[in-house]
Amino acid sequence: MSVHTALFRRLFLINGLVFTVGTLVLALSPATVSSPVVLTELPVLLVGLAVILAANALLVRTSLAPLGSLATLMQRVDLLHHDDRLTDGGNGDLAHLISTFNEMLDRLEAERNAASAHALAAQEGERQRIARELHDEIGQSLTVVLLGLKRVVDRAPDDLREELRGVAEGVRSSLDEVRGVARRLRPGVLSDLGLHSALTALSSEFSQASGLPVTRRVEVPHGLDGDVELVLYRIAQEGLTNVARHAAATRAELTLGQEQAGLTLRIRDNGRGGVTRDGAGIRGMRERALLVGARLTVESPPGEGTEVVLVVPA
Structure with missing residues (x-):
């Protein structure tokens, strides 16, 4: 009927x-x-x-x-929010x-x-390819140029030596930037040393780049799935990036540990707060969270900072 x-x-x-x-x-x-x-x-x-x-x-x-x-x-349904169901x-x-x-x-x-998983997998593959090309091709080319400049500096006249050293320093700085971009695109430390070391390195690099101190408390359970580790790392990376871009904060906090609800990642700052709508960054984090069955919430009272919480059920 x-x-x-x-x-x-x-x-x-x-x-x-x-x-x-x-x-x-x-x-x-x-x-x-x-x-x-x-x-x-x-x-x-x-x-x-x-x-x-x-x-x-x-x-x-x-x-x-x-x-x-x-x-x-x-009128208000959003597929990124699993709670949007009619209970009556x-x-x-x-x-x-x-x-x-x-x-x-x-x-x-x-x-x-399923579509998001396919798209994000393709995105990760493309990131790895670009990072590999940056490291293996551009990085190697800049290294060759740097070594050539060093030999030229050793044989150059005194009046040109300082200028050539300045050029060499510029090339060295560019090489460091290329390596930094490659690390952000493909966190090799995540696959080589694990999530704890990857989050530690991420916090240190964020503090050096932004000047904001990061309080870090990370406890990673044994036997964590590789997909979950990658989601946790990417959401922490995006969360800290949002703090640097939008929060106007003076400090940030990154914590990861087992809580009653499950494995919980928190990124908190003391910035302006007042986030009322999901931007592209937060929606991207929500999509990644759904891939591993996790729940992501954002609390942002005006003037009291923002806290992003990701809970991965046991």
Whole structure:
């Protein structure tokens, strides 16, 4: 049976019930109506009509109330927020409509997660390729240029030696920048030394680049899945980047450890706060969190800083 047919049947039964009860009341009550209607009988008729209409409106409104909640959910639904489900089961045929809508959201969310996983995997692969080319090709080329400049400096006349040393220093600085970009694109320390060392190096590099001190407390459980480690690292990286770009903070805090809800990552700052909408960075973090079944929340009271919390269930 279609939803349209079921809804029609429900309204028909409600109205039929109301009018049947009204008819029985008029038939069994001592009230009578003359023909033509006497003026003194009009109040009785109006009161009876008002009672029937009020009862009908109450029953119809109660029966269709879940549709209002469903329409509200349709307007605000976001597949990145798994809590966007209608918990009011309704009654009768509307319960089937609501459960069907929730199942549709589950299917859309699963499809989005699969597409996001594919896109992020491709993104990680592209990052590794670019990082490898930066390190192996551009890095090696700059190294050759630096060694050549060093030999030229040793044989150059005194009046050119200082200038050539300045050029060599510029090349060395560019080489360091290229290596830094390659490390950010492909955290080799994550695969070589593990998540603890990777987060330690990330915090140190962030402090050196931004000038903000980072308080760090990291406890990594044994046997953590590689995908979870990568998600934790990327979200910590994006969280600290957001602190440097938007928070206007003077310090930051990075913690990772096992809590009652699960493995919890927190990035907190003492900046301006007041984040009310998800930007591209936060939405990217939410997409990564969904890949490992984690939950990401952002608390940002105005003037009290921002805290990003990622909970990976046990």
